[in-house]
Amino acid sequence: MADSETILAAAHEPELQHHFDDSAQQLESSTLGMWVFLVTEVMFFGGMFGGYTVYRNMYPEAFASTSHFMNVTIGAFNTAVLIFSSFTMVLAVRSAQLGQKKALIAFLILTLILGCVFLSLKYVEYHEKWVDHHIPGPGFHYADPRYFHQAQILFFLYFAMTGMHAIHMIVGAGLLAALIVMAARNRFSATWYTPVEMIGLYWHFVDIVWIFLFPLLYLIGHTR
Amino acid sequence: MSHQVVSVKVYAAVFGALLALTITTVAVSKLELGEFNFIAAMTIAVIKGTLVVMFFMDVRRATSMTKLFVGAGLFWLAILLVFLLSDYLSRGWLPSLRWL
Numbered sequence: 001m002a003d004s005e006t007i008l009a010a011a012h013e014p015e016l017q018h019h020f021d022d023s024a025q026q027l028e029s030s031t032l033g034m035w036v037f038l039v040t041e042v043m044f045f046g047g048m049f050g051g052y053t054v055y056r057n058m059y060p061e062a063f064a065s066t067s068h069f070m071n072v073t074i075g076a077f078n079t080a081v082l083i084f085s086s087f088t089m090v091l092a093v094r095s096a097q098l099g100q101k102k103a104l105i106a107f108l109i110l111t112l113i114l115g116c117v118f119l120s121l122k123y124v125e126y127h128e129k130w131v132d133h134h135i136p137g138p139g140f141h142y143a144d145p146r147y148f149h150q151a152q153i154l155f156f157l158y159f160a161m162t163g164m165h166a167i168h169m170i171v172g173a174g175l176l177a178a179l180i181v182m183a184a185r186n187r188f189s190a191t192w193y194t195p196v197e198m199i200g201l202y203w204h205f206v207d208i209v210w211i212f213l214f215p216l217l218y219l220i221g222h223t224r
Numbered sequence: 225m226s227h228q229v230v231s232v233k234v235y236a237a238v239f240g241a242l243l244a245l246t247i248t249t250v251a252v253s254k255l256e257l258g259e260f261n262f263i264a265a266m267t268i269a270v271i272k273g274t275l276v277v278m279f280f281m282d283v284r285r286a287t288s289m290t291k292l293f294v295g296a297g298l299f300w301l302a303i304l305l306v307f308l309l310s311d312y313l314s315r316g317w318l319p320s321l322r323w324l
Contacts, residue, residue: 039297046301087239215265219253
């Protein structure tokens with residue numbers, strides 16, 4: 001008995017925790033756990049998308065009028081930036097699979113930079129809203145007085161949804177920074193790179209949220 | 225772990241498709257299509273989301289258990305939205321219920 005345990009302990013890779021049968025099972029557990037977390041995030045954002053849909057159906061004209069004040073150029077550019085960051089993230093995971101440390105670090109840094117570009121442009125947009133008095137509350141001004149109250153609901157939803165998305169981006173940026181440090185300290189190998197893959201899943205999820213936010217907030221009712 | 229490494233070409237093709245769909249959705253939004261504007265925007269968003277989930281998040285090669293959880297998440301999201309909207313969208317359909 002003692003002999004077989006010694007043989008088992010010697011046989012498996014150093015990253016394999018002893019309560020798993022093998023590395024594949026260990027990775028599968030991590031992936032499943034990450035997806036359970038992402039499903040809770042889907043429900044969390046789903047509630048806000050549901051609230052948006054209800055109010056958009058209640059006040060379609062007011063919501064259509066607000067889309068003229070959305071910066072479609074920045075929104076579209078930011079969509080491209082996030083998609084590009086998802087592409088570099090997937091290349092980072094691929095580099096990790098191949099055990100290419102330098103490429104892994106380079107792609108992680110590139111992903112982090114693109115995330116920061118997105119957040120910077122988000123700041124520019126928020127500043128525009130501030131200058132135009134489009135922040136809901138006592139200082140709110142709206143060109144069309146008929147929609148003064150209803151437009152505030154849209155702008156509230158805009159800040160709640162893009163703000164919550166931006167918080168997720170900031171968390172993602174922190175996680176990427178941690179990954180870069182871990183990669184530089186040789187914590188990953190071709191046989192074990194689970195954190196890179198899991199944070200990759202998170203980053204792609206945040207990208208998907210934006211893929212739905214962009215058309216809903218910026219493009220719907222764009223014509224009129 | 226036992227997964228084969230996907231070639232950069234596949235990822236680049238998905239990236240290109242996502243960019244093309246982003247340009248398409250902006251272009252379509254500038255056309256006057258009435259209700260179809262919303263349908264087109266959401267259809268493109270769903271296609272983009274599916275591409276990211278299947279290729280970047282690698283669900284197409286995931287285990288059945290993971291696929292089941294992803295599907296369950298989307299199913300519950302559908303329950304949320306369908307039941308929410310079946311309430312709000314049907315309000316006022318019956319004029320005699322004004323006392324509500």
